[in-house]
């Protein structure tokens with residue numbers, strides 16, 4: 001039997017508080033029009049004090065599990081992608097396992113910044129295809145607002161909080177067609193977040209905030225995402241026209257539009273959540289996917305291209321027949 005990883009449930013969670021561009025322009029020198037024109041963002045959700053990556057992950061995960069009508073005890077693996085874990089350890093995956101009350105599964109985190117959910121999907125797919133697991137829960141969850149310097153206008157306008165989840169199950173019907181993941185550690189200086197409790201990094205940077213040379217990151221992101229589109233299509237011997245939906249990482253509308261153009265896709269075929277969510281890092285692709293599944297845009301049998309680019313640099317794609 002050919003084994004595929006099929007999406008059997010999706011979920012998402014966004015915190016209640018909404019922080020608009022106007023809010024931010026009261027504290028740093030920026031404006032709603034600058035932010036919207038350069039990024040496509042109007043507002044983002046901000047987690048409450050009591051919320052954590054694992055508490056948000058639990059809500060998204062329970063939604064995906066309910067949508068799949070899956071027994072908790074049937075889940076073999078929990079993979080959580082996050083750059084903002086509750087604790088250095090235990091992993092957010094283990095904390096989520098505890099919250100869900102699942103005894104007999106393995107749980108762990110992966111860290112690939114904004115590409116985290118694609119990396120997690122890729123790992124999950126390998127376990128399912130090989131026969132080592134039957135059901136894998138993949139969650140991307142981030143409290144970016146806690147690693148953003150709210151006095152730095154070049155980064156604080158971009159990020160938001162949230163969690164997205166998918167439950168994958170082994171199936172003879174097609175599901176994930178292929179995944180492609182890459183890393184290049186040469187670009188550390190362009191985008192990084194120090195861990196001040198552990199070490200002072202090479203730049204002497206102490207504060208644990210996101211540092212980004214946005215303009216340079218932008219150029220690499222556009223080129224790299226163009227290449228991952230070609231790689232994915234070639235691996236599946238597929239033409240651009242066969243893709244029904246693009247579900248991109250939500251960093252900047254201009255990056256998203258460049259990828260859509262490369263695919264000769266109209267923006268109507270692109271799932272965009274950026275305007276109201278900002279960049280939720282490893283949660284963004286799964287949040288967007290969940291939204292378009294739940295509102296009925298993405299239909300069973302359609303071909304969906306998920307892609308992301310983030311710190312590392314890391315980048316990747318997952319081609320799914322939903």
Ligand code: ACO
Pocket residue numbers: 029030031034035038039113114115153154157191213214215216217218221251252255279281309310311
């Ligand atoms: N409001 C007003 N002016 C601003 C702001 C702001 N919020 N931020 C920067 N500016 C100014 C700059 O100071 C600069 O002024 P100058 O010309 O006088 O020097 C000017 O605007 C242009 O700045 P750029 O940085 O060149 O602006 P750009 O058009 O590149 O937009 C942005 C910046 C939105 C950050 C863009 O570069 C971007 O989206 N980059 C990619 C981000 C990304 O994809 N990251 C990867 C994922 S994140 C992760 O992995 C954690």
